[in-house]
Amino acid sequence: MSSPSKRREMDLMKLYFIPTHPVLLLSGCSRVGSFLVFFFWEKRISFFVLHSLNGFGWCGDRMMSDYKVEMINDGMQEFYVDFHGPKDSPYQGGLWRIRVELPDAYPYKSPSIGFINKIYHPNVDEMSGSVCLDVINQTWSPMFDLVNVFEVFLPQLLLYPNPSDPLNGEAAALMMRDKASYEQRVKEYCEKYAKPEDIGAAEEDKSSDEELSDEEDYESSDEAMPGHPDP
Numbered sequence: 001m002s003s004p005s006k007r008r009e010m011d012l013m014k015l016y017f018i019p020t021h022p023v024l025l026l027s028g029c030s031r032v033g034s035f036l037v038f039f040f041w042e043k044r045i046s047f048f049v050l051h052s053l054n055g056f057g058w059c060g061d062r063m064m065s066d067y068k069v070e071m072i073n074d075g076m077q078e079f080y081v082d083f084h085g086p087k088d089s090p091y092q093g094g095l096w097r098i099r100v101e102l103p104d105a106y107p108y109k110s111p112s113i114g115f116i117n118k119i120y121h122p123n124v125d126e127m128s129g130s131v132c133l134d135v136i137n138q139t140w141s142p143m144f145d146l147v148n149v150f151e152v153f154l155p156q157l158l159l160y161p162n163p164s165d166p167l168n169g170e171a172a173a174l175m176m177r178d179k180a181s182y183e184q185r186v187k188e189y190c191e192k193y194a195k196p197e198d199i200g201a202a203e204e205d206k207s208s209d210e211e212l213s214d215e216e217d218y219e220s221s222d223e224a225m226p227g228h229p230d231p
Contacts, residue, residue, distance in 0.1 A: 004105055067150065077102040080116070085194070086155040090186040094119070094194030099129075100149070110140035111149065118193040120186045122163045122172035131157070132167050 072078040081098045085091030097116040103109045113136065115129035123132040139153060166172035175182040192198075 004108060072099075077106075081150060082199070083150055083154055085190065086158055089159050090183040091119075091158045091190060091194075094190035095196055095199065096194055097199045098150075098154070100146070107142045107144065110136045111146070113149065113154075117198050118189060120168070120171050120189040121158065122161045122166040122168055122175055123157060125167040126171075130167065132162075132165060134165055135162060 068082040070080040072080065078099070078101050081100060083096050083098045085094035085096070096119060099114045099116055101112040103111070110133075112133075113131045115124055115131070117129075118126060119129070120126070123135050124130070135157065136153070139156075144153075161172075161175060163172035163175045171182065171185070174185065
């Protein structure tokens, strides 16, 4: 296993765009004779499963996913990824912007994941969009890549919520009490908050909330400062 910083760079290469030309990467797949091929262009990632035939040539190419990625700053530890709700679930048709933060100890420590626009889910805080850390840590392994977050972890989270360990108690209670009503509420949230035009508005709202919180903290700090006695 490579060092955390080197591994972080390697994984982010699969998400971070190169401004001048597309980049092609090959990495081994768990199935013998298969490879993952990654293409990067204009902050987008497409990767295909290609099967080799007798070690020569390629056949059976199949597009797996197409993500829009936006780096938050000049570093390599914070970025946004647009994520579509999984098929055959009440979240199908929804589009969410996911904020990913990689800790210094990544991949030995799991990334922090949060939804920017609202989602109705027992294991996601409705206001902050934070995903339950226990849910992430129970499934995370240093062997995972960032791609696994969007191809496996998040789809499984939305397909199989865990109401026994909720961050949204109302959603958990409704799911256990009346699943049909719960799924209807999920679809209502998708229609109201999880469309492409909703992502920009959600980012502005969160930025405004963060600025307001910073101002309140600053004012509270000023009020707490003791006065200087007169000489």
